[in-house]
Amino acid sequence: DAGITQSPRYKITETGRQVTLMCHQTWSHSYMFWYRQDLGHGLRLIYYSAAADITDKGEVPDGYVVSRSKTENFPLTLESATRSQTSVYFCASSDPDRVGADTQYFGPGTRLTVL
Amino acid sequence: GDSVTQMEGPVTLSEEAFLTINCTYTATGYPSLFWYVQYPGEGLQLLLKATKADDKGSNKGFEATYRKETTSFHLEKGSVQVSDSAVYFCALSDPGSARQLTFGSGTQLTVLP
Numbered sequence: 001d002a003g004i005t006q007s008p009r010y011k012i013t014e015t016g017r018q019v020t021l022m023c024h025q026t027w028s029h030s031y032m033f034w035y036r037q038d039l040g041h042g043l044r045l046i047y048y049s050a051a052a053d054i055t056d057k058g059e060v061p062d063g064y065v066v067s068r069s070k071t072e073n074f075p076l077t078l079e080s081a082t083r084s085q086t087s088v089y090f091c092a093s094s095d096p097d098r099v100g101a102d103t104q105y106f107g108p109g110t111r112l113t114v115l
Numbered sequence: 116g117d118s119v120t121q122m123e124g125p126v127t128l129s130e131e132a133f134l135t136i137n138c139t140y141t142a143t144g145y146p147s148l149f150w151y152v153q154y155p156g157e158g159l160q161l162l163l164k165a166t167k168a169d170d171k172g173s174n175k176g177f178e179a180t181y182r183k184e185t186t187s188f189h190l191e192k193g194s195v196q197v198s199d200s201a202v203y204f205c206a207l208s209d210p211g212s213a214r215q216l217t218f219g220s221g222t223q224l225t226v227l228p
Contacts, residue, residue: 031214042204042220043159050214058215090158094214102147102208104216106158 003027006091006107014115019078021110023091031094032074033104034058034066036087043090049074081114088112117142121205121219128195128226136190136222138179138205146207148172148181148188149216153202162190162203195226 004025013019023032030051035043045058047066055066063085065077078085088111092104122137140146147166151159163172168183177192188205205219 033215040220042218043216044218045215048215092159092216096214102214102216103149103161103164106151106160108158 004091004093004105004107006089006110008110009108010111012113012115013081015082016080019081019112021076021078021089021091021112023074023076023107025072025074025091025093025105025107027093027095027105028071029093029095029105030071031096031104032068033092033094034064034074034076035090035092036060036085037090037109038087046076046089078112081112083114086112086114117146117207117209117217119205119207119217119219122222124202124221125223125225128224130197130226130228131194132226134190134192134195134199134224136203136205136224138188138190138219140186140188140205140207142186142207142209144209146209148179149206149208150177150179150188150190151204151206151218153204153221155201159204195224197226197228200224200226 007022033048034046044060049055049068052071090109091107094104118141149164150162152162153159163174165172165181171180179190202221204221206216
């Protein structure tokens with residue numbers, strides 16, 4: 001049972017480059033989420049998706065783009081990376097109708113450094 | 116909007132000490148409440164949850180009770196171990212918030228042998 005995976009686990013890029021972080025889940029959960037984790041801020045929601053082809057903004061969406069053409073994948077793209085986007089990014093999934101209580105399951109994270 | 120306020124860290128305890136990490140929340144509806152744990156270099160794992168007032172969530176010796184009257188969900192453990200060293204996050208899910216989780220800022224716990 002692979003669960004939820006993220007790739008790459010570590011990424012170093014330069015300011016202005018486009019970067020895509022991948023997230024894949026094997027549970028067929030309906031909801032998927034992207035968070036960033038920064039010291040002193042806990043986790044902040046970037047974007048989420050309630051189902052394939054349905055996405056919506058979270059607390060800090062600026063500078064990010066998402067898509068969800070298939071239920072199992074939810075890539076996050078930084079169109080033109082900035083130093084302020086240096087962070088650890090976590091993907092999560094949930095299926096409230098089956099699992100209940102909005103429990104979210106997290107991937108291992110991607111540590112992104114923008115130089 | 117919804118918010119979660121957590122006890123500031125870091126917290127350092129000796130093995131077998133009693134642990135309390137305070138968590139209070141503000142929500143417009145009747146949220147579900149969660150504690151997640153993050154071990155070094157890993158993602159978050161669900162530790163326990165409670166979905167309604169007076170529910171007690173428990174797991175691995177940790178407990179937390181959903182107190183609606185004080186809007187709190189404090190995490191407790193009677194005797195911590197070195198292996199409990201991690202960052203602990205309190206979170207809520209408000210039914211009116213499209214299944215989003217709102218997190219506290221996290222509390223770093225270090226348990227010394």
